[in-house]
Amino acid sequence: MATKVTTTICPFCGVGCGMNLLTEKNRLISVEPQIDHPISRGQLCAKGWSSAYGIDPKDRITHPLIRTPQGFRQTSWNKALETVAARLKQIMEETGPQAIGIISSARATNEDNYAAQKLARAVLKTNNIDHCARICHSPTVAGLNQTLGSGAMTNSAEDIFETDLVLVFGADPTENHSILGGHIIRAHLEGTQLIVVDPRRTRLAKLADTHLQLKPGSNIALLNAIIKIILDNRWQDKKFLDQRCEGLAQLTASVANALEGVEKTTGISLPKIEAVAKAYSQSKRAMILYGMGVTQYVSGTNNVIALSNLALTCGQLGRKGTGINPLRGQNNVQGACDMGCLPNVYPGYQKVDNPEVRAKFSQHWKTEVPEHPGLTSMGMTKATLAGEFRGLILFGENPVVTDPDQNLVKRALGKLDLLVVAELTMTDTARMADIILPAASFAEKTGTFTNCERRVQHVQQALPPLGEARTDWQWLAAIAQQLESDQLDWPDSEAVFREITELTPIYSAMNYAKMDQLHGLQWPCSPETPEGTAILHKDTFPIGKARLIPVHPIPIDENIDSKYPLLLTTNRLHFHYGCGSMTRKSPLLEREIPTGLLFINPADANELGVTHQSAVGVGSRRGYIETRAMLTDDLPPGLVCMPYHFHEAPSNQLTNTAQDPLTKMPELKACAVFVQPLEPGSFPRPIDEISGLSVEGVK
Amino acid sequence: MKIQSFYLNHPNTLRDHLAKSYRIEPPQAAPGQNTPPLVSPKGQLFAEHENLFTFDGECFRETLPNPEPFALFGVQSCDLTAISYQDQFFANDPYYQARRQQALLIGIDCLSPCQHGFCPSVNAGPGVKHETADLILHQLSTTSWLLLACNQKGLGALEGLSLNPANQPELNDRDDRIASCIEQFSDDSHLKQGITAINQNQVPEDLWQQLGLQCLSCSGCTSLCPTCSCYGTWEQQESNGDIRRQRFWDSCLYESFQREASQHNPTEKAGERVKRFWTHKFGDNFAKEFGRYGCVGCGRCEVTCPGVIGVHSVMKRISSDAQLDN
Amino acid sequence: MHNSITNHQTFYNLTPTAMELVDFIDDGEDARHFRFRLITPQSINTPKPGQFFMLSVPGAGEAPFTFTAKPNNQGVFRALIRKMGDVTTALFQCQSGAILGIRGPFGKGWPIASLSDKKIIMVAGGCGLAPLTGLIDQLIAERHHKHLALVYGARNRALQMLNPERLRWQREISLFDVLEDTGETVTSSKNHVLEGTPLDAMDSVLRTLDWTPDMLLLCGPEVMMKAVAKNFLQRGLPAQSIWLSIERRMHCAVGLCGHCYLSEHHLAHHYVCKDGPTYRWDYLQPPEKTE
C-alpha cells in the first residue's frame, strides 16, 4: 500500500507551520514537516509532530446525537437538522433573532467562520456572532485599533532574522509558539540582541542578554518609565513622531512622573531600565513580540496601548525588522476575526454600524441584514441568565473547560432552550448540548487558516470525513437550507473563499492557486498588493496618523494579604494546547505532563514545608484545588504559577474574574492565593471530589 | 557474489521494471539525487506505529506485519548505511525483520554534497557502499547510468530486463567522481574536534546544560534521524473488544522518557538528555559494538531542530568551547 | 518471496505468555505479595535471583518486576508489587483468576558465583528488598557464604515490606531495620531497630556485627545506593566488591526500546534491561581520562 502525501497546515497554534500528512488506506499514519515552508522550514514543535494522534478515530463523534431523557441517542442528519431548524424558528418567532446566536471557532477554517457569520447575519438576521478569542487577545484588537487602526501583527515572522533587537514582552514563545521561539533563539545566537520582560524566568529569559523580571501587573509603570527616559535623553525618533503620530504632547506630560517609585513598583533597578530604553530606542531595527503577559490583566488594553506608545515613540514601526507583534494563540484566531466572527464587524473589519457597509453586504447577499451590533460570547452568557437569550450554535470550542468564568458559562449553557454543538470528541461542552453534530477534523477538510502574521494558507483534505462527519460550513449550510435559505449553498470550499474575496477588501486579490504557489498570502492582498503585504503601516496608518494615548498604571485587582499571601500567575505548557482534547490523545504528550502543576520558588516552599512533587492545596477567594508542587527557581519568591486548562486541577477555579473594562478580558495573570502542604504521601484529589467543600472549610 | 555492472538509459526503466513485482517507495517520480529526502525511509522498516500483539481475553497473539515485496528506490548512501546499522540493531526484532526481508534496496550515488550532509566524515557516503544495497544507480550523463547489482537478490530483481554489461573505464569513472565529490565537502574540523571532545568527556557540564536549554523536546531530531530507534508502547481496545498493544516512535529528548512511576528521573535535566543523545551518536564505545558511529551524517537534525542544536550547531559550540579552553 | 519470518529461532518475543493471578496478601502500604501461575508450566525459563519479568495487565500495559520466588513445578511463582502508576493500579484491581501476561526472565541476576565464602552485607531501601528476596532465600538454603547481614531502610513501620520473610530470615541472618520515623512501637522481634537512613545507621550496624563485610549488595533508591557505596569505598571496600541493582523505566526488556539507557558517557549505549539490572560499582564509573 503506497503512502499518499497531502500538504497542509498544522492545526495547533498561530504560527501556522507547514505540514504534510501521510496517509495509507485512509488512515493517517504520520506527519512530516515541509522543508520549503517559509516559516517552519522543515521544523515542527512537539504538538505538530504529534498531531496524528489528535484526530485518531478513537473517541471521535461519528454521527449526529440527540439528547433524550436516557442520554444521547444516535440520529440521522436529517432528523438532527430538522430539529435544530424547528427550534430555531420557534425561538425566533417567540423572542426574535436577538435571542439566538453563534459562537464560532478560532480553530475552524476561514470558510467555516465566514459561513457562520453569514448564517447569523443573512439567515438568522442577528449580529450575535462571536468566537472564543476573548481570553487571549481581545485587548490587542481593542488597543492597537485605537493607536494604529489595525489589531494584527504588524510585521512578519521572517523579520526576526532581520532585526537588531528582539523585545519579548510577557510572552513565552518557545513554549507557546515554539517554532517562532526557535527563530528567536537562532537570531539571538547569530547576534541579535534579546531582551525579555517577564515575571518568570522563561527559557528565553535564561538565554537573553537582559531579563527584566518585573512584578506582575507593573507593565505600564515600566513602559512609561522607559518612554520617559527615552524622551529625557532625546532618544526618540523625532521625524517619525512629527510626520506620522499625534498626541506626543499629552504623552510627554503623562509620563512626567513616571520614574518616581518605578524601581519599587516594578522591582527593577533604574540603570537596568535605562539600558533597555537606550537599546530599544537606539537600535536601527527593534521588534516587539508580546503575548498574554500583556493582555490578561484588568489593564490589558492599556498595556497594549503603552507598548504601542513605546514603539511609536521610537519609530520602530513600518519597516522590516520592527513592529509590534502580538503572538496569538489558536491556529486561526486571526482568521476568525478577519471573517467577522465578531458582533461589531463584517469580514475584513468592516463596521456593522456603518450603513454603507451594511448596504454592501445586503446587496451582495440580496437580503436584509440586521442593524444593531450583536452580543459578545460573554454578552450571550449574561443575556441567557437574564432569560433574554435562548438558542446557541457553538462549534470547535470547549468553553466549559477553557472559559475563565467556567461556572457561569456552565449555568448559562444549562439554561438554554437550544444548544447545538459540533465537535470532534465528546467534550465537557458537548455533553451539555441538545444536539451534537459530528465535525470533520482539519485533515478531513479543505479551506484556509490565517496565521498570526496574517498569512492565509491552504489546508487540504487528506482523509475522508470520519463516519458522517461534515465540514463546518457544510452543516451550517444544511441548517440554512432547513430554514429555507440558499445563502450558504456553495459547491465547494473554494467557492466560499471566492465569496470571501469579493466582500473582504484585505483578501480581495487572493485565490487558492496563488496561495499554493506562494506558500500563503499575507493580507492586505488586494489588486494594489497582489502578492500580499509583509509589513503593515509602511507609509501610513489605516487611521492616518497613529495615536499616542496616555495610560496610567492600574494596580492588579487583587493583591496579596495575610490570608492569601502568594501571587498566582498562569502559563501554558508547550506540549499542550487549549483544553487538551487533541493533544492529550498523544501518549507522548500525555506522558510529558509534569507531576506537579504548581510551580513555586524553593524558598517559599521551604517556608511552607512543601517539598518537591508533594501534594499541595491551593486556594483563592473563589475556589480551591489540589495538585503537586514543582520547586523551581524560575519563579521569584512570592509568585507561584499554574498552567491552565487541566481538568485535574483547573486553575480557572482560582483566577480572578475582574476584567479589563473595555474588552472584558479577565485578569488571569495575577490573583492572591494560599498554598498549604497536604499529608505527606497523600494524593491530590481531583476537582470533582473536592467540590462540595467550602473554601473556608479547608483552610 | 562479485559485483555485476550494466548500463542503463534511465532509472525510470529500472523503476518500471521493478514496479511489476514490487511496490515502489517513494511512489513519486525520479529519485532526488544528491539530496536525501527530509524524511528517511526508516519508517518503512521500523514502522512509526507497529501493532505488536492482540489479546482476546485468554491468549496473546503476535501480529507480525506482512507487507508485499517493496523496493526502496533511489536511497542515498547515508540512509543505506543507517539501514545496515539498524539491520544489526534490530537483528532479533521480528517486526523489523518481517518488513526488512520484503525490502529491495536500490541505492543512488551522490555526486555533489548536500547542504548539511557530512557522510564522508562518518564513513557513510557519498558513494553507496556495496554491502549496504542490493542495486546501485550511478549517473554517468543525462542519458546514461550505471547499474550495479551487489548481490544475488539485486541480480534476481533485474531478471527480464535486457541490459548491457558495463566496461571498466566507466567503473573507474564512478570511483573518480565519488572521490571528487568527497573533496567538495566543506571543512569538518568542528566534527572531528567535537567527536574527540565528547569521547574524552571534555565537554563541560555547563555547556551541555546551555545546549539543553535550547532543546524544546519537539522530537524532530529523533523522528528524522535514520538511526534513532527508541519506542514507547500503549494499549488500545479494538472494536471487537480485543486489546492491541502498539509501539510508536519515542524520543529520548522528552523529559518523561526516563521518568519512572515514582517520579524519579535519572535524566531530569535537559542537558543530560542532550549529552546522552550526542554520546550515543558519536561514542567510541558505540562504534566498538556496531562497527561505526551512530550518526551517518545526513544533516537532518540540523535542519529540523527549532532550538538550533542540530549536529553542526552542537559540534561547533563544543569545538569552539574546547578551543577557548586550550 | 514468502514471508517465513516466524521460523527464526533467536527472535525476541515481545508478545507475552498467559498467566493467571492466583492470590495475594497485603504487604506494607500499597504493596501486595502476589502469587501468579503460568497457564503452561515451564513456558518460561527458570529465573536466577535478581532477574526480572515483564508483567502485562491487558489494557493497561507492561512493567518489570522481580521474582521473589521462582516458578515451582506447577508454574506458581511470586512477586512483591507496589502500587505506583497505571499498570500497577490496574493490577491491584484484578481479581483472582484474572488472565495476565508474562515475558522473561530478563537481565543478569546477582553474581551468585562470586558470593561463596563472602561476608556479605546487603542494604535495601523500600521496594528494593524485593530483588534481594530470592537471593537471600537461596543463600540461606545453599550456605556457601560466610556471613550475611541485611540492613533494611524504610520511612516508617507501615511502609516496611516482606514482613513474613523478614521474620523467617531473623533466625538465619543479622537483620537491621532502619526507620526514618521509628514511632513509639517497640517490637519484640530480634531485629535491631535504628533511626535515620541506612547511611546514618551504618556506623552502628558495623559496630554491632562481629565481622567485617567484604561484599556489599545494594538495592533501592539510586541516591541511597550511591551514598552507601561511597561510604564503603571510604571504609576501604574495593569497588569490585560492591554490586547494585539499578532501576530504569522499561518498555521492552530486550534492549530495543531504549528507555532504560545509562547516561554515564562511556555507557551511553548500554541498556539496563540487558546489561543489568545488577552492576558492579567500578563498571559504572568513567574510565580514567585520556589526554
Ligand SMILES: Cc1cc2nc3c(=O)[nH]c(=O)nc-3n(C[C@H](O)[C@H](O)[C@H](O)COP(=O)(O)OP(=O)(O)OC[C@H]3O[C@@H](n4cnc5c(N)ncnc54)[C@H](O)[C@@H]3O)c2cc1C
Ligand atoms: C529490573 C526492575 C525490577 C523491578 N522490580 C520491582 C518489584 O519487584 N516490585 C515492585 O514493586 N517494583 C519493581 N520495579 C519497579 C516497577 O517496575 C515500577 O514501579 C512500575 O513499573 C511502575 O508502575 P506502573 O507500571 O504502574 O507505572 P506507570 O506510571 O503506569 O508507568 C508506565 C510504564 O513505564 C514503565 N515504568 C515506569 N516506572 C518504571 C520503573 N520505576 N521501572 C521500570 N519501568 C517503569 C513501565 O513500562 C510502566 O508500565 C522494578 C523495576 C525494574 C527496572
Ligand code: SF4
Ligand atoms: S509551532 Fe504552532 S503551528 Fe508550528 S508545529 Fe507547533 S503548534 Fe503547529
Ligand code: SF4
Ligand atoms: S545525528 Fe543528525 S546528522 Fe547524524 S544521522 Fe542522525 S539526523 Fe543525521
Ligand code: SF4
Ligand atoms: S530537534 Fe532539537 S529541540 Fe527538537 S528534540 Fe531534537 S534537540 Fe530537542
Ligand code: FES
Ligand atoms: S527496556 Fe527497552 S531497552 Fe531496556
